[in-house]
């Protein structure tokens with residue numbers, strides 16, 4: 328691991344690697360490449376308000392340590408997720424205590440501070456991080472040119488927009504989340520499964536009696552989760568298909584709370600809550616690429632593969648693929664022509680494992696088997712999933728980190 332104490336350097340106009348996207352995946356790649364090649368990161372500004380995606384499984388401790396950010400993470404005061412109560416597949420409440428998890432408790436994150444901590448790790452190791460900035464365009468250079476890409480980047484500082492910045496690089500890492508901006512530009516096809524959306528809001532619950540407990544429960548048109556967060560707020564989230572009638576009726580946080588009152592676990596926690604933020608909707612369906620890499624690019628985190636939130640594995644996947652991508656990129660820069668092409672096959676193995684778990688957990692819920700939300704999820708596994716996946720993960724550590732766990736007990 329290179330020294331972490333260097334000051335962030337100015338952005339050169341020729342790079343070995345440009346990382347696009349300043350979320351967990353982009354920050355992880357950039358931090359792991361620091362000191363090994365000429366790398367820089369560009370990313371959009373963080374959105375106002377709280378951010379969804381807050382449950383970090385306990386297994387993340389290993390990768391946070393490998394990334395050299397464990398101490399910084401531990402000092403941030405995220406809330407331990409001690410237990411989980413679920414109502415899934417029967418009317419019996421299942422209680423799971425982290426005491427019986429070999430990794431211990433996971434966390435309910437202050438997501439914005441978590442992302443900022445990771446980005447700071449890249450910065451403090453000397454990676455020029457241009458944030459806020461947006462990748463405007465990518466142009467592939469003629470075969471044989473050592474600098475494979477010409478990139479145009481839009482910068483904004485305060486209220487001032489600058490002329491776009493132009494730079495060249497050998498490899499581009501797509502860490503743009505579900506936008507998969509680089510992959511699409513490189514010619515990859517984006518595939519999406521279903522219409523799952525997450526309606527969510529943050530509220531202040533009347534008590535913190537259930538702090539540290541994740542609640543998960545299904546209903547006729549989808550499933551709920553809720554968790555108390557480090558700032559004292561509580562996230563309430565309902566996953567459903569965007570075209571179903573209840574989804575179309577939802578307009579406000581008050582509507583969401585009203586619906587939640589009819590549930591057992593989430594309702595008990597949220598009754599009497601004060602609304603903190605307006606209702607938001609996020610795309611939550613699985614998304615994948617026909618190819619997650621090419622000879623001069625690769626996709627990490629959600630850009631390469633994004634999960635149904637039932638998996639609760641998006642962040643872990645972003646950190647693991649971010650870290651492993653740094654190894655693949657270094658091998659490629661050292662002349663290994665298989666390093667980037669084989670990346671796509673590895674992402675395929677993660678997807679195959681995820682699909683198996685995903686189908687298993689949805690199949691456990693049969694109480695509303697005739698309802699459209701559940702009928703759509705009781706289908707026979709997609710033919711050929713994982714059939715062409717042959718490559719092993721790039722390193723043994725990838726094997727120990729990668730996981731396709733799923734929320735319910």
Ligand SMILES: Cc1cc2nc3c(=O)[nH]c(=O)nc-3n(C[C@H](O)[C@H](O)[C@H](O)COP(=O)(O)OP(=O)(O)OC[C@H]3O[C@@H](n4cnc5c(N)ncnc54)[C@H](O)[C@@H]3O)c2cc1C
Nearest residue numbers: 348350351352371380382461462503504525628629641642
């Ligand atoms: C409803 C919901 C609930 C979830 N809950 C959980 C959970 O409990 N636990 C969990 O582990 N995961 C959860 N996830 C998934 C998790 O949030 C994602 O897996 C994770 O954020 C992916 O990180 P990333 O770095 O790949 O992408 P992102 O976090 O999406 O970051 C991508 C960044 O790239 C930027 N970007 C996009 N285009 C450009 C461009 N052209 N130029 C520059 N920058 C660009 C974006 O603005 C963004 O900042 C959830 C997801 C959803 C939708």
